Amino acid sequence: MVLKFETKWEIPYVHSAGEHGTKFFEALKDKKIMGVKCPECGRVLVPPRAFCERCFVDTTDWVEVSDEGEVVTVTVTYIKFTGLPDPPYATGIVKLDGADTGMLCLLGGIDLSDWKKVHETFKPGAKVKAVWKEEREGKITDILYFEPVEK
């Protein structure tokens, strides 16, 4: 038998969104999703950032992308994990029309109890659109989830 001692880390943080992120979050209030274009590789990057990681150059032009796009992938989680949403919930990547990067997001608006049906509805390439929060506050959660364009 050995003794055990309980300890805990409780450490709050306040993260900066940076100037590019600030513009992105402000635009969300108007249901607009903003990206930036890399002058070298031409990719439209969402979320926007001050430089292109691939080309190591400053990004230049701001571009508004659509709040509709295509599903890249999806998974439905059925187990409760601390700090994550109550199950079931569908996590996926959506590539917005006009963007060259995907967005890690929640997918919803359908019954999630049968994962195979969810994977069929949200199969790669399926068209989805953002469902916006009524009272937007300039946070990523202003986009509640993406739902099928055609139900």
Next chain:
Amino acid sequence: MRRVAVVGVGQTKFRTRRDDKTHPELTYEAMNKALEHAGLDIKDIQAIAYGTMDPFDGIYLPERWDVTSGGIGKPFMKISTGGTTGMTTGLAAYEHVASGVFDIVMAVCTQRVGECVDAQPVLNTAVCPIYERYSGAGAISVAAIQATVHMHKYGTTEEDLAWVSVKDHKNALKNPNAHIKLDIGVEEVLNSPMVSSPLKLLECCPRSDGAVAVIFASEEVAKKIRDNPAWVIAETTISDDYYTGDRPDLSYWDTLAIAGRRLYRFAGVDDPKKDIDVAELYSPFTIQEVLELEALGFAKKGEGKDMAREGVTFVDGDMPTNPSGGVLCTNPIGATGLVRLAEASLQIMGEASNQIDNVEVSLAHAWGGTLQFHTLMLLSSKKKLKG
């Protein structure tokens, strides 16, 4: 660069908790086993590279505690790169010797994920706090979204993935250090609870307590230490984007493929399936072994799914993977990569607990971050593969 070999390997038993020991006592156990294996004394170790990931263990800079195990007064360096921590620590120790700065260097990693009452809050911090964390992405869901794409593109089935789990669990039964020991078949895997679709509980790794140490020595020293050292033929590491959504194609691990080609070019490997006898891959989730086999050239795109089902990756197959039972059965996260390197070295020495016959070349791999980093090392019983 000087020629370098692995001359000693030490592992603790990996368990849910190792309540019998404190943090540095676990480190001390692994280090002593490695020293004993190499027939060396702690005084012979000229420098130490140490790896861990602080928040899992709840100790800020645990190296402050663990350095007291043999490290006082010695050059000492801490490495932390997510799941690749263990392998990167091994690479650091290797490079310390290859550069000519030191002759004998130890890599050691300790991780006590078991002491973390709930590791999930730590894993949740692995994705971007501003854009991505709200999306419910944990470690498992990130692997699950890889599986979804692979299944869609190549028709990979739940059963294909289940065979990877059956193979690793079967192998772990032969490894006294392995954490999870379950004699299971495909049905048990398929019937285990769904965690993040399509991945089920028996397709996901545990979290383990334990430590591992690996000693590297320069050519002249290595020859004196043992007659069966594991020569380091080549090593490399690579990084990718931070945002999960930035990766262009989750059905193919392109950064790993690039790292693999780089490694093979350094080593003179023409056909990995023919030239490499066994691989210890970092596959905490079944789908990831499939992706790794394809990226590393052991299978064509879309064909990695067949390898476990057809028996190719079992110990008696043509391309055995994870004879130790792999990450699926043992995962002391920041130490796990160095376990791969330790097991790949033991296969070369002919001393692994689940030894493959006639191993001349072995491969060790780790990935880390949210699918972001890869680290590779190729080892051999020969000093070089060609000429």
